[in-house]
Amino acid sequence: MENCELEYGAAARLKEGVLDPDLCSGCGACVGFCPYIKSYNERVAIIHNCQICDGVCYRICPRGFTQYTSLRREVFGAVDFDPVLGVNKEIYFARAGEEEMRSCGQYGGVVTALSAFALKDGFIDSILMTGGNLKGTKPVLVSSTSGVAKCAGSKYTAAPTLSLFQEAIKNGYQKIGVVGRPCQVTASRKMQQAPEINGQRISLVIGLFCMGAFSPELYTLVKEKGLENCDRMDIPKDVLFSSSGEDTIIPYDEMRQFIRNACLSCYDPLSELADVSVGSTEYDPGWNALIIRTTKGAALVEQACANGYIEINPYPSELLPLLKRAVFRKKKRVLGRVDFTYLNLPAPEREYFLSTGDDD
Amino acid sequence: MGWKDAIEGKPGDLVLLNGNEAIARGAYEAGVRYASSYPGSPSSEITETLSRVPASDLYAEWSVNEIVSLEGATAASFAGLRAMCTMKADGLNVAFDFLTSMNLGGCKGGLVLTVADDPQGHSSVKEYDSRYLAKSAMVPVLEPSTVKEAREMAIKAFDISEQIKGPVLLRSVTRVSHSRGLVRLGALAQERKKAEFPVGQRFLTKTLFHMKARDRLIQAAIIFEECKFNYTEGPDRADTVIFCCGTSLLYAREAINILGLQGKIKLVKIGTTFPLPERFILSNLQGVKNVIFAEEIRSFIEEGVMLIYARHNIGNIRFYGKISGDISGVRGPFCGEMNPDIIIKAIARVKRIQYEAPGYSPETIVEFSTMLPPREYAMCPGCPHRASFWAVKTAIAVDSRDCIVAGDIGCYCLGAWDTGYNLFDSLHCMGAGPGIASGLSKLEKFGLKRPTLTIVGDSTFYHAVIPGLINGRYSGSDFLCIVLDNSVTAMTGHQPHPGSGISNHGRSTTAIPIEEIVRGLGIPCAITDPFENDKTAETISSTLREPGVKVLILRRECALVAARKHQHKKQRVYVDQSLCRGESCGCGRFCTSVWGCPGNIWDPVAGKAVIDEAVCAGCGVCATLCPAGAIIAEEVDK
Structure with missing residues (x-):
């Protein structure tokens, strides 16, 4: 491996280009493989500059320089592309088949159901998920359906879930699934291109809708307000904490300051590179929105339906423009930011957002 | 050799001791009953050695710090027993508040404060001269030149302390404390004093007692004038004289021998460096043209001798020392340790001798030194x-x-x-x-x-x-x-x-x-x-x-x-080189170039890490840190 002067090394680029300007999304991809990168309390740091030139750490970082077009081609081949929603085959309302799974999930329990089915049916032999509660999150390597259920429910901070990927490799897993935020989905796709870390063993990527993650200061606030034992947090509009039926509401404006800086320049609220993307419907809390993006994603959903793990309904046509508008606005906003330099977008795509008004 | 000879040796035995053991032996012969210390290099072996004395003869203590250590030893002195408190130079600061207080009121049983200075800071973060603190505290100082003299001075220090009813400071340096020399052992004190603290006996500190401390120094000065630790070597009369103390005596002797100037230069050896023996010094300044000073760290006797010179009409003398810049090693005057070369250079200047040091030229040494791999301080394997x-x-x-x-x-x-x-x-x-x-x-x-x-x-x-x-x-x-x-x-x-x-x-x-x-x-x-x-x-x-x-x-x-304690490794640690990432991404030689344990070494042929099992302590921490899981720690049977 070629060694470089400090300023050209991968670690230095990661530090100067991502960590120092506070653009790290905390995905955890760079953690776990390398002895010099660690993460505690959802903060990632480089402990020592190894001076290795083309290091994996920078290459797989979703906030490192990313050739978006070629990455899309790797995932989808040449297909029609929707600049707002990303490549998609179908969009549904979906929910878990069993009431039990629905009740432990955030909305319809689709992520839990799909993960459990993928494990059971052999799509994957293990899956990286996020466990924890309002005291803190923790990445979990899951290889059983009971383990999947323990990770049900949304977490609103940036757990470095991908940091456990090497743990999965060391345990000999061959077909590893990932449930992740959009940044983690991008990282997973970049990891698949890195044979030195056995990235090709990532076999299924379930992406989440994400409008931004909170920094770990959220837990300090939650503790200060005595909410750390609440069993559910949600952001329908304002921030809602529920504890056995009792709700506490904190205005979103009060919480805005805790959004990670990295999330403000995120171009991808819907996990565009995932096999399937799952999120809130913003309409019916008993259901999820489900976007099928790849052939593999389509096969998973089809078989999960056939086996009763999930049930699907058409996405209501009157709601689709609302989703599109929200995503459009987010992308357009991000394109105007000076720190949005990590994605190499095709010029027509950039032009599309810049030349189109909000209400078109 | 070692503590066994120092403690169990018989009177008349000729044994090889280091300076600290010799000081401990001297204290033992003098009938010391209380020995306390906070450990500090280069002084630690004194109390280590005294801790081997049967507990019926001596109380020994590793105290939590130097001030409580000195307080405890002083208490023994108050009760009429002989006591020694030992510390490194840095420790004297810690004990200083008490020392300056107790020295006003004084004490009773012989109280010797042994302080080991560390010129060049071989095992310290600073090198400084405890004699200035002793002077400030108004405590007399004895300074041995050899291991043999260290034993003699330790004994004498107790006597002087009891004569003046105040503490005496014995100043050692690393090269006395840690060098070895032959010592003829003397008999142990036969008298077994009882500890007594009579009703009405009081030891107080008062401003007025400043005068007591002053008078004690005057008394010490009188004793020092007749003291056998101050002597001369070489011709009775010479135009060039070297005033030296401590190990510099040996360096000065060597310098004179190397230059072949025996009989031409007089050595004046001062063993009682504070207060200086004024009459003895004056007698050795008469008719002299050049004075060279050789002492460790700062210009203590140099200043004292020049002050004596200034107060008397002796004629023209040129002084060559640290103040003039003539006594100077590679770090310049006042900094670093003395050695014969420093004195040779000064004598050569005074005597206008061309002297070429044997061996390589300074340029060659610099050239060679660039060829050596840089070596850092190292923590032990398994630290x-x-x-x-x-x-x-x-x-x-x-x-x-x-x-x-x-x-x-x-x-x-x-x-x-x-x-x-x-x-x-x-x-x-x-x-x-x-x-x-x-x-x-x-x-x-x-x-x-x-x-x-x-x-x-x-x-x-x-x-x-x-x-x-x-x-x-x-x-x-x-x-x-x-x-x-x-x-x-x-x-x-x-x-x-x-x-x-x-x-x-x-x-x-x-x-x-x-x-x-x-x-x-x-x-x-x-x-x-x-x-x-x-x-x-x-x-x-x-x-x-x-x-x-x-x-x-x-x-x-x-x-x-x-x-x-365990006498065996609890784990055998080795590298599975098939897993080792070597210089590749995801490691970059973590164990051998960053982690820094001497047990982790590089196999240049394989381009992989390997464990030096002769050095490895078996802690297995590197195995937990190796990102590839290539270092394996295995439990082994006893």
Whole structure:
């Protein structure tokens, strides 16, 4: 491996280009493989500059320089592309088949159901998920359906879930699934291109809708307000904490300051590179929105339906423009930011957002 | 050889001792009954040796610090017994408040304060001259030149102390304390004094007693005029004289011999360096043209002799010393250790001799030195400090607020340099870390945004850290104090401390755990094992974010103590080279180029890591840190 002067090394680029300007999304991809990168309390740091030139750490970082077009081609081949929603085959309302799974999930329990089915049916032999509660999150390597259920429910901070990927490799897993935020989905796709870390063993990527993650200061606030034992947090509009039926509401404006800086320049609220993307419907809390993006994603959903793990309904046509508008606005906003330099977008795509008004 | 001869040797035996053992033997022969010390190189072997004296003859103690040590020894003197208190130069500062107080009132039984200076700082962070402190405290000073004289002076020091009813300071230096020489043993004192503290006997400090201290010095000066430790060598009359003391006597002799100037230069050896024997000195200044001074560290006798010269009409003399710049080593005058070459250069200048030092030219030496691989200080294989430092480095990096690290004094000083990953931002004296951390934490309102952490040792904790913690909590400071607890005073030779629950004599005694003290102060205290490195780093990382003063004890026995106790490796550690990533991404030689344990070495043929099993202590920490899982630690049978 070629060694470089400090300023050209991968670690230095990661530090100067991502960590120092506070653009790290905390995905955890760079953690776990390398002895010099660690993460505690959802903060990632480089402990020592190894001076290795083309290091994996920078290459797989979703906030490192990313050739978006070629990455899309790797995932989808040449297909029609929707600049707002990303490549998609179908969009549904979906929910878990069993009431039990629905009740432990955030909305319809689709992520839990799909993960459990993928494990059971052999799509994957293990899956990286996020466990924890309002005291803190923790990445979990899951290889059983009971383990999947323990990770049900949304977490609103940036757990470095991908940091456990090497743990999965060391345990000999061959077909590893990932449930992740959009940044983690991008990282997973970049990891698949890195044979030195056995990235090709990532076999299924379930992406989440994400409008931004909170920094770990959220837990300090939650503790200060005595909410750390609440069993559910949600952001329908304002921030809602529920504890056995009792709700506490904190205005979103009060919480805005805790959004990670990295999330403000995120171009991808819907996990565009995932096999399937799952999120809130913003309409019916008993259901999820489900976007099928790849052939593999389509096969998973089809078989999960056939086996009763999930049930699907058409996405209501009157709601689709609302989703599109929200995503459009987010992308357009991000394109105007000076720190949005990590994605190499095709010029027509950039032009599309810049030349189109909000209400078109 | 060693402590056995010093303690069990018979009168008349000729034995090989080091300077510290000789001082201990002298004290033993003089009938010392109380010996106390805080360990510090190069003085530690004195109390080590005296600890071997049967407990019926002597009370020996490793005290928590130098001031309580001197207080205890002085108490024995108050009760009429002979007592010796030993410390390194830095320790004299700690004891100084008491020394300057007790010396006014004086004492009774012979009280000898042995202070070992460390010119060049071989095992210290500073080199300084304790004679100036003795002068300031008005305590007479004896300074031995050889191991043999160290024993003689130790005995004489007790006599002088009892004559003047005040303490006497015996100043050793590293090259006396740690060199070996033949010593003819004398008989042990037969008299067995009883400890008595008669009703009505009082030892008080009063400003008026300043006069008592002054008069004691006058009395000492009279005794010193007739003292056999001051003598001359060479011709009776010579135009050039070298005034020397301590080991510089030997260097001066050697210099004269090398230059073939025997019979041409007179050596004046001063053994009683404070107060100086004025008449003896004057008699050796008469008719002299050139005076050269040879002494360790600063210009103590140089200043004294020049003052005597200035007060008398002796004629023209030129002085060559540190003040004139003529006595100067590679670090320049006043800094670094004396050696024969320094004196040869000065004599050559005075005598206008062309002298070419044998051996390589300075240019060649510089050329050769660039060919040597750079060598850093190294911590031992299996040293828990390395693991602790890696955890601290990791936690600080992840914390990302550029935490300031205030260091402290112990083996873990190495935290200031490469071996300790250059962690320390400050390093001073024992106990300085918490004070500095406390002070820095008050500066937030003036713009300082960096959090603060201090790293102290376990022995240091008892010695000087507790007041800093109390002050920190009392004043509302905000810092994390990490105590590296390896269960002994490791740097000075594994002396026990109050946490170890073992006395000087190796008997078990009440242990006072650090955590009980800390919690007693109302300060939160957690304990982790630095060998569980990831957990430790995570704990440091989260504790750093807590408000107020926090203590985290990183507890793991010193590798040397563990090796001595267990006598075998608990684990066999080896590298599976098929898994080793070597120089590739995801490692880049972590174990051999960053981690820094001498047990991790590089196999240049395979381009992979390997374990030097002869050196490896079997701790297995590198196995937990190897990112590829290529280092394997296996349990082995006894």
